[in-house]
Amino acid sequence: MTGPLVVIGDVLLDVDIVGSSSRLCPDAPVPVVEQAEERPRPGGAGMAALLAAAEGRDVVLVTALADDDPGRRLRAMLERHVDVAAFHLHGGTPCKLRIRSGGQSVARLDAGEGEAMDGPVGPRVAEAISGAGAVLVSDYGRGVTRHRAVRSLLADLPPGVPVVWDPHPRGEPPVPDVVRLLTPNEEEAARLAAADGADISGFGLSAAGRRGRHLGRSWGIDGVAVTLGSEGALLCDGSEAPFLAPAEPARGDSCGAGDSFAAGAVQVLADGGPLTAAVAEGVRRASEFVRAGAAAGVAAQLAETGTARLVPERGEDAWDVVERTRRAGGTVVATGGCFDLLHAGHVSMLQQARRLGDCLIVCVNSDASVRRRKGPSRPVTPAADRVRVLEALSDVDAAVVFDDDTPAPLLERLRPDVWVKGSDYAGAPLPEAGTVRAHGGEVVLLPLLEGRSTTRLLSTTKGHAS
Structure with a gap:
């Protein structure tokens, strides 16, 4: 097109x-x-x-x-x-x-x-x-x-x-x-x-x-x-x-x-x-x-400010999960990323993140957001499929798609108690950290499985194909 x-x-x-x-x-x-x-x-x-x-x-x-x-x-x-x-x-x-x-x-x-x-x-x-x-x-x-x-x-x-x-x-x-x-x-x-x-x-x-x-x-x-x-x-x-x-x-x-x-x-x-x-x-x-x-989610999102595109939260029940967790006095954990080709490194981090609290919400970059970050050849897997795979994991309670360059606008609404990223972000600025801490949350880095990444998987696949 x-x-x-x-x-x-x-x-x-x-x-x-x-x-x-x-x-x-x-x-x-x-x-x-x-x-x-x-x-x-x-x-x-x-x-x-x-x-x-x-x-x-x-x-x-x-x-x-x-x-x-x-x-x-x-x-x-x-x-x-x-x-x-x-x-x-x-x-x-x-x-x-x-x-x-x-x-x-x-x-x-x-x-x-x-x-x-x-x-x-x-x-x-x-x-x-x-x-x-x-x-x-x-x-x-x-x-x-x-x-x-x-x-x-x-x-x-x-x-x-x-x-x-x-x-x-x-x-x-x-x-x-x-x-x-x-x-x-x-x-x-x-x-x-x-x-x-x-x-x-x-x-x-x-x-x-x-x-x-x-x-x-x-x-x-x-x-x-x-x-x-x-x-x-x-x-x-x-x-x-x-x-x-x-x-x-x-x-x-x-x-x-x-x-x-x-x-x-x-x-x-x-x-x-x-x-x-x-x-x-x-x-x-x-x-x-x-x-x-x-239908209600679209109405709610239209009332929000600060996002250039409307992204229906396919995991709209994420908000129900968060509300139930908070009502019970539990801890809301969130993490985010592209999750383009789900691999063992992703699974390991999600498992560790879930142990930090009582629910895990995954914030997923939209297709347009991935293209802006990774280039025109990405994502390999469309957002709907990435969400479906993530929500099939027992450690993931819900997934929410966002279209901004950072998850900060979404985290302003989500207000997690713990925001998790991989240890590859050590020493790197996290634009969303201020948003998380402004609402009493904390940012933590978790260890990654060495050598696992979507980029590496794609380059290995290309090497075999050639």
Whole structure:
């Protein structure tokens, strides 16, 4: 992929009002939500753009924004993390407000009926779409994908630019002969097939497969991935049998999981991967997103300052681990690094670190952060896989990805009692040491196994290959 990832679609303002409830209102059988906290975040195409940027991608968001208070809030949240190329949204900014307690929604209020109307989009939008290396269309039925200029620019994309289209029943059909992958959920696939004249009844895999094949044939799309919630996603790509990417069990708030799926899939296609790998990665990302409570995590991270990129904490339960440990009077230990190719030296240090306290949190450099430190050929292993391997170790309680050049901003939130580094840092400055000590923590160096390093492993592998 040579150009940026361009996300095109409608942006909404999502606001969760989160509190606790232990009694009913005296004048109506409805819960009283107390100690409420507001958690705003971009929804729709805005969420998809943030999730893509979280992986270190250069992302441009093409959307329509209104000049009202919700629109200005959205722009302020988005521009910290992605480039925004916006044209005018007619009417009020769409807003979804959920009142939540005990992990459940109590009520939802929708406001703002703004729509994108035909008219000039400006040179910034035209430049963004024509220069895209890959495109994710996130349609929420508010008119961005109906806009004639936007559709014309999409139709003129070079054949090699992968386009993923996340549809909406109230939205527009995909631009002909452009889309590589369509990503409806079960309900959307049923409505889209019915609107297209197909009489396909039933539920489950069989019905999803028939609807996916119909939409692929009718709209001339290589692949249609029907997302099935907890069952994963079914890819219909013209093969005799569809490909099922099963989901790992995940319980939590599913708001935003579809955006996470589409963002994961388009990035695989942007890197030249096949449709099956794109769908499998999308399912994995969506499962992690739900499991980590990442909708709330995104809102919390947007409220933070001092980080240039949003990185969803895949180990969002790291904060639960820390809270439980502190509540029990225990000691929180943390360490950090790239952990690119996990080797015996890493394992030895993690084992020693875990013995210093009651939980071990590993702070992992994001892919973009590793590239800045190690060069363009690194990392060998992407961040998601590094986290998965680390969290499989019995000595690691949770892992958290960070995108800054040092872990100091993350440690400002984590506030470990002990911060561990390897003895190879002896005599070297540690920029994060001041942050750790400012909150009463201490920095310690642990011995390393001699001769074990990722760099050495890679050079040995190259020597054997040659």
